[in-house]
Each structure stands twice: as structure tokens, then as C-alpha cells.
Amino acid sequence: xxxxxxxxxxxxxxxxxxxxxxxxxxxxxxxxxxxxxxxxxxxxxxxxxxxxxxxxxxxxxxxxxxxxxxxxxxxxxxxxxxxxxxxxxxxxxxxxxxxxxxxxxxxxxxxxxxxxxxxxxxxxxxxxxxxxxxxxxxxxxxxxxxxxxxxxxxxxxxxxxxxxxxxxxxxxxxxxxxxxxxxxxxxxxxxxxxxxxxxxxxxxxxxxxxxxxxxxxxxxxxxxxxxxxxxxxxxxxxxxxxxxxxxxxxxxxxxxxxxxxxxxxxxxxxxxxxxxxxxxxxxxxxxxxxxxxxx
Amino acid sequence: xxxxxxxxxxxxxxxxxxxxxxxxxxxxxxxxxxxxxxxxxxxxxxxxxxxxxxxxxxxxxxxxxxxxxxxxxxxxxxxxxxxxxxxxxxxxxxxxxxxxxxxxxxxxxxxxxxxxxxxxxxxxxxxxxxxxxxxxxxxxxxxxxxxxxxxxxxxxxxxxxxxxxxxxxxxxxxxxxxxxxxxxxxxxxxxxxxxxxxxxxxxxxxxxxxxxxxxxxxxxxxxxxxxxxxxxxxxxxxxxxxxxxxxxxxxxxxxxxxxxxxxxxxxxxxxxxxxxxxxxx
Numbered sequence: 001x002x003x004x005x006x007x008x009x010x011x012x013x014x015x016x017x018x019x020x021x022x023x024x025x026x027x028x029x030x031x032x033x034x035x036x037x038x039x040x041x042x043x044x045x046x047x048x049x050x051x052x053x054x055x056x057x058x059x060x061x062x063x064x065x066x067x068x069x070x071x072x073x074x075x076x077x078x079x080x081x082x083x084x085x086x087x088x089x090x091x092x093x094x095x096x097x098x099x100x101x102x103x104x105x106x107x108x109x110x111x112x113x114x115x116x117x118x119x120x121x122x123x124x125x126x127x128x129x130x131x132x133x134x135x136x137x138x139x140x141x142x143x144x145x146x147x148x149x150x151x152x153x154x155x156x157x158x159x160x161x162x163x164x165x166x167x168x169x170x171x172x173x174x175x176x177x178x179x180x181x182x183x184x185x186x187x188x189x190x191x192x193x194x195x196x197x198x199x200x201x202x203x204x205x206x207x208x209x210x211x212x213x214x215x216x217x218x219x220x221x222x223x224x225x226x227x228x229x230x231x232x233x234x235x236x237x238x239x240x241x242x243x244x245x246x247x248x249x250x251x252x253x254x255x256x257x258x259x260x261x262x263x264x265x266x267x268x269x270x271x272x273x274x275x276x277x278x279x280x281x282x283x284x285x286x287x288x289x290x291x292x293x294x295x
Numbered sequence: 296x297x298x299x300x301x302x303x304x305x306x307x308x309x310x311x312x313x314x315x316x317x318x319x320x321x322x323x324x325x326x327x328x329x330x331x332x333x334x335x336x337x338x339x340x341x342x343x344x345x346x347x348x349x350x351x352x353x354x355x356x357x358x359x360x361x362x363x364x365x366x367x368x369x370x371x372x373x374x375x376x377x378x379x380x381x382x383x384x385x386x387x388x389x390x391x392x393x394x395x396x397x398x399x400x401x402x403x404x405x406x407x408x409x410x411x412x413x414x415x416x417x418x419x420x421x422x423x424x425x426x427x428x429x430x431x432x433x434x435x436x437x438x439x440x441x442x443x444x445x446x447x448x449x450x451x452x453x454x455x456x457x458x459x460x461x462x463x464x465x466x467x468x469x470x471x472x473x474x475x476x477x478x479x480x481x482x483x484x485x486x487x488x489x490x491x492x493x494x495x496x497x498x499x500x501x502x503x504x505x506x507x508x509x510x511x512x513x514x515x516x517x518x519x520x521x522x523x524x525x526x527x528x529x530x531x532x533x534x535x536x537x538x539x540x541x542x543x544x545x546x547x548x549x550x551x552x553x554x555x556x557x558x559x560x561x562x563x564x565x566x567x568x569x570x571x572x573x574x575x576x
Contacts, residue, residue, distance in 0.1 A: 042500075050571040057497055059370035059489060067485040071522050074482035078526040081472065096522060103518055103551070104489070107511055108497040110558040114507070115500025122564035122571060162471070162478035168485065217570050 007251035010156045014149045015244030018174075021145035022239030023232040025065060025174055026182030028138035030190075030231065031131060031224040032056030032105055034064065035179045037187030040209050042112060045121035047207030052124055054131045054220045055112045058104045061183075062175035065146075068139060069171030072097035072147045074164040090151060094144040101143075102136045127219050134221055146174050149243060157247065170243075177239035185231030190223055245269050306505050309355050313434065316352025317403075320345045320441045324399040327448045331395060331455070336531045340539040342448025343523070343546070345441060346487070347516035353438030354494045354512040360431040361495065369499070372435060373492030377484050379409045379432075380439020384447070387440070391455035398454045402440045410436030438491065446483035449523040449539050450474055451530045462530065472529075479526055486522060490515035507557040514554050517546035 028034075033041045034056045041053045058064045076093030080086060106128055113123045150166040153159040159166060191209040192201055213222055249269065253261035323345035330338030357372050387402035410433030418428045444454055451458050451474045459474040470476045494511040498504070524539035531539075559565050 050573060052571065057499070059373075059492060059496065063370050063374065063485075063489060067489045070485045071482050074479055074526055075522065077477060077479070078529045081529045096525065100518060100522065103514075104493065107493070107514065107551075107554060110555065110562075111494075111497035111507070111511060112500060114558045114561040115498050115502040117502045117561055117563035119501075120563050122566045123558065123562040124566050124569075124571075126566075126568040162476070162481075164478035164481040168481050 004251060007157060007247075010152050011244060011247040011251060014152055014247055015240045017145040017149050017152075018243035019236040019240030021142045021149070021174055021236070022177050022181075023228075023236030024138045024142035024145070025061070025178040025239070026235035027224050027228045027232045028135050028142060029056075029061050029178055030182065030186040030227040031138065031220050032135040033220055033223070034058060035061045035183045035187075037183055037191055040187070040191050040207060042116075043207040044209050044211075045116050045119040045207075048119075049207050049209065049211060050119075050121055051209065051211040052127055052217050052219045053209070053211070053223075054105075054127060054135075055109050056105045056135065057108045057112050060175070061179040062172050064101075064104075065142070065175030065178070066168055066171040068097045068101050068143050069146050069150070069174065070164050070167035071100060072143050073150055073167030076147055076151070077163040080163075086151065086155075090144065090147050094140055094147060097143050098136050098140045101139045102132055105132050105135055124219075131219055131221055134224065138224075142174065146170050153247070157251070173242055174239055177242060178235045181238040182227065182231040182235035185234070186223060186227050190226050309359050312355040312509075313352050316348045316350075316355070317437075317441075319348025320352070320445065321399055321403070323348060324441070324444060324448065324454065325396075327452070328395055328399070328454060331453045331458075335535075336452035337535040337538050339449055339452040339527065339531055339535050340520075340524075340542045342445040342450075343517065343520035343539065343543055345445030345448065346520060347445075347513055347546075349438045349441035349445060350487075350490055350494075350512045350516045351509055353435055353442070353491045354508060356431050356434045356438065357492060357495045358508070359427055360425070360435075363425045363427070369496040370489075370492045373488040373490075375413070375432065376435035376439035376491055377443065377488040378439070379413055379436035380406055380441075380443050380487075381480070381484060382406075382409055383436065383440035384443045385456075387444075388454060388456040388459060391457075395453075395455050399441070399444060402444055402454075403437050406436040406440035407433050410434065435491075439487065442487045442491070443480070443483055446487060446519065446523045447474060447480070449520055449543075450479060450483070450527045452527075452535060474530065482526065483523065486519040490519045502561055504557070504561055507554065507561060510550055510554045510557055514547060514550040517543050517550055521547055 032054050038057055041055050044051050072093035075096050076089045079089035079092050109128060110123060113121055150163060150170055153166055154163055192205065193210050195205055211218055249262050249265040253265045323341040327338050327341040330336060353376060357369060360372060361369055383402050383406035386405050387398050390401045391398045411429060414429030414432035417423050417432060447459055448454060460476065461468050461470055462473040464472065474480060493515050494508045497511060498508045520543035524536060524543045527539055528536040
């Protein structure tokens with residue numbers, strides 16, 4: 001009984017940490033313009049729209065976050081082996097991962113922008129200085145929370161995987177949650193805020209992304225302000241629920257049917273969510289935009 | 296059949312880059328093996344040079360492969376390379392029981408075979424029909440195997456299976472805290488896969504220049520080596536780990552500064568806190 005109570009406590013804690021991680025991850029990727037909305041940032045100068053938006057083309061978010069979280073887990077494991085206190089070890093791992101993330105971010109921005117010289121897109125050094133540090137700060141929060149989730153799974157719940165392997169699994173899940181949940185809000189809403197609402201994105205508007213602020217020209221830190229209100233929390237909720245349900249079903253139902261209980265409950269959770277998703281989608285299409293009256 | 300679109304005009308042809316990268320990688324691995332044979336581990340940092348050599352080669356291969364319009368497939372090429380590289384690495388490492396000297400060459404050959412097979416599947420079974428596909432995937436698998444071997448040498452000081460699958464703690468041989476057992480190989484895998492795809496992916500565009508992309512490949516290699524050097528404190532002697540770490544930091548810093556200079560050379564303008572002027576205004 002006590003084991004189950006501790007397990008439920010860890011499940012709740014891990015779910016909360018994952019929610020923080022998801023929100024930070026999405027905000028980070030939007031500030032840096034990573035993931036699929038990046039293609040418009042890349043396209044804009046080619047269509048004649050010079051801009052001050054960051055261009056963090058490291059890779060898709062899932063592979064990138066797999067690297068940051070895995071290497072933070074690996075370094076944390078190394079420090080644990082050297083006898084360092086767990087919290088410090090996780091912090092050391094996260095700091096190194098954040099450093100690597102920052103270096104990759106700057107090289108991606110400089111590389112992509114320099115390769116666009118033909119279209120007159122300048123490199124803005126003030127953007128490198130201000131935006132990179134903000135993405136690094138958000139990445140630190142996301143990586144730290146996820147590595148802590150992995151560490152809790154390994155030590156308290158007794159997951160059989162080694163720490164870096166858990167890092168691969170949960171880093172990938174974190175990047176996928178942020179990319180799938182948060183990116184539409186940035187890519188379809190924020191970048192095309194200057195287009196008619198509900199019009200979709202016409203080909204003629206390609207590359208015509210939001211480049212001006214209320215006063216002056218935008219850098220992509222403003223994208224963080226915008227998406228942190230909705231896209232970030234939605235990603236956090238998504239990743240938090242993934243971690244929570246994953247642990248909850250394992251801890252409660254693992255003893256039934258020789259482990260198959262947890263698998264069956266997992267499948268049931270997926271089916272329930274599919275029904276909810278379908279309902280929300282149909283409801284949203286009926287209530288918003290010209291989607292429903294498409295001739 | 297896909298149409299080839301030249302990414303940029305290369306100063307050095309691909310075959311020459313391939314030979315240079317492979318030679319750097321193999322020679323560095325053999326220097327590191329000399330260390331294993333004579334029983335010292337402070338030559339472990341040569342593993343980092345092996346990884347850098349492999350990444351230079353792989354970067355050129357990716358550029359060649361992606362000139363057939365595989366833009367969003369650049370990151371996945373890195374994953375594929377290291378996925379097939381792991382198979383070759385493990386197989387070759389077990390051959391270290393016969394003689395440790397054959398491991399790097401065996402890894403290279405096994406990876407090429409695995410890659411040729413995967414390339415044949417992609418081109419003929421999945422019907423991708425890209426002319427350079429089979430050769431490129433074979434090359435990428437070899438690059439993955441060599442780079443993984445290099446990172447493994449930085450971390451553990453050896454390429455043999457005993458060295459990467461076991462660790463001595465207080466005189467007891469332990470498996471689950473070793474390079475493979477503790478999953479450190481997963482860190483090498485991700486570091487290498489992202490470092491392999493990043494240079495071309497980051498410098499993508501009409502103004503891509505070979506020297507800038509190659510400098511970024513070197514930078515990514517040394518950056519990854521810094522992480523492996525930090526992890527190596529668990530596996531190798533203190534002196535060896537410090538040597539690897541210092542070599543990695545110097546290599547990274549020099550290549551990063553050079554990359555910044557090359558970016559400044561190629562950029563349309565280098566502005567600090569100045570607004571852009573719009574063509575429409």
C-alpha cells in the first residue's frame with residue numbers, strides 16, 4: 001500500500017514537472033522559431049520580407065530535445081557516479097545541455113542568415129545576443145524538469161531503463177508534444193496575425209509573416225509573449241497528461257493480468273482521448289470560421 | 296527519378312573530402328589503439344579527432360544526397376546514419392576479441408555492407424529512385440560507425456567490447472554501469488546524429504559555402520567531444536579526462552571563432568541594434 005501511495009505522489013509530481021517542461025519547451029521553440037513555422041521565417045526574405053525573427057534551424061523539435069535531454073541525463077549520470085549530490089548532478093547536466101543548445105542556436109541562426117545574403121537579409125547581432133539567452137533560459141527550465149522526471153522514474157519508481165535511455169524516450173516525447181500542440185498556434189496564428197481571421201494561409205501570403213510590433217520592428221522574443229498565453233500552457237498540459245497517464249496506469253494496473261492490465265488501460269486512455277479530440281474538432285469547425293460553409 | 300539541384304559549387308570535390316575525412320578518422324583511431332595496447336589511456340582524446348574526421352566526410356555526403364530535394368529529410372539522414380552505425384560498431388567491437396587492431400577497419404567494412412543493404416531497400420523496395428542513394432547511405436553508415444567509435448574512445452579510452460561493455464568498480468566487474476550498460480552510448484548516438492546533420496542543415500540556402508559548412512562540422516564535432524570528455528571522468532584516469540576536455544574546449548573555441556568570422560564574411564550585412572530598411576517602404 002505504501003508503495004502505491006509513494007508511486008501516486010511521484011506520478012503527481014512528475015506530471016506537474018512535465019507540465020512546466022512542456023510550457024517552457026513550446027515557448028523556447030517559438031522564441032527561437034524552431035520546428036515547422038521555421039520554414040516561413042526562412043522563406044520570408046526570399047519573398048522580399050526582410051525581418052528580425054530568429055532562425056533556429058537545428059532540426060525538428062523532437063530530435064533536438066532528444067539530444068538536450070539525453071545529454072543532460074548522461075552528464076547527470078556521470079556526476080552521480082562521481083558521487084555528486086543528485087540535485088547538483090542534474091543541474092550540472094542541465095547547464096551543459098543548455099550551453100550546447102545555445103551554441104547550436106547561434107550557429108543555426110548565423111548559418112541560415114548568411115546563406116540568405118543574396119536576398120539582402122542582414123545578420124542582427126543584437127538579436128543573437130538577446131534572443132539566444134532567452135531561449136537558453138527557457139530550455140534550461142524544460143530540460144531540468146524533464147531530467148528530474150527521468151531521475152524520479154529511475155530511482156523512486158525503479159524503472160529498468162538507464163538514465164540516458166529514459167532521456168531519449170522523454171526528450172523525444174517532450175519535443176513531440178511541444179511541436180504538435182504548440183506550433184500550430186505560433187505558425188498559423190502568430191505568423192499570420194496580419195491576415196484575415198479564418199482565411200487559412202493563402203499561397204500569396206507565403207513569407208508575409210508578422211514583422212512589425214506596436215512600435216518598431218519585432219524580434220521573436222515577442223512571439224514568446226504571445227504564445228506563452230495559450231500555446232505554451234496547452235503544450236504543458238499535453239506533456240503533463242502524457243507523463244501522468246503513463247505513470248498512473250503503470251503504477252495502479254501493472255499487477256493485474258501479469259502486466260497486461262497496464263497495457264489495456266493505456267489503450268483505453270488513447271481511445272477516450274481520440275473520442276474527445278474528435279468531438280472538440282467537430283465542435284470547433286461548427287462554431288468558428290468559414291470552414292463549415294465551404295462550397 | 297528526382298532532379299538534381301546543386302546546393303552550391305564546391306571548391307573541393309566530394310571524393311577528396313571523403314578520403315580526407317576517412318583517413319583522419321582511421322589514423323586517429325589507430326593512434327588511440329596504440330594507447331590501449333601499451334596500456335595508457337591519455338591518448339583517448341584522439342577519438343575526438345576521429346569523430347571530427349568522420350563528421351567532415353558525412354557532412355559532404357549529406358550535402359550530396361540532399362541536392363536531390365530532400366530538404367526536410369536532412370535531420371533524419373543523421374539518425375539513419377547513426378542507427379546503422381551502432382550495428383556495425385557493436386559487431387566490430389566483439390571482433391576486438393580476435394585482435395583489437397582490426398576493430399576500426401572491420402567497423403568501416405561492416406557499416407558499408409549494412410548501409411549498402413539499407414540503401415538498396417530505400418531505392419529499390421521503397422522506390423525512392425535517387426541515383427546517389429545507395430552509395431550515400433552506405434557512406435553515412437560508415438560515418439556513423441567511425442564517429443561512434445571516436446566518441447566511445449573519448450569516453451572509455453578503448454574500442455574493444457570488454458572496454459565498452461564492462462567497468463571495474465572496486466575490483467568487481469560490473470556491466471550495468473558501463474558505456475553500453477548505462478546507456479552512455481545513447482548520448483553518443485544523439486550527439487553524433489545531430490552533429491552530423493546540423494552543418495548542412497544550418498547553412499542551407501542559396502549562399503551556402505563549403506568552407507563555412509565544413510568549419511561548422513568541425514565545431515559540432517569538438518562541441519560533442521566536450522560532453523564526452525566530461526562523461527569520460529567516470530571511465531578513464533583523471534589525467535586522460537582532463538586532456539580530452541582541454542583539447543575539446545580549445546578545438547571548439549577556435550573552430551567557433553573561425554565559423555563566426557566566415558559567417559560575417561558571407562552575410563549581407565552585420566548589424567548591431569540597427570533596424571532593417573524595407574524594400575517596400
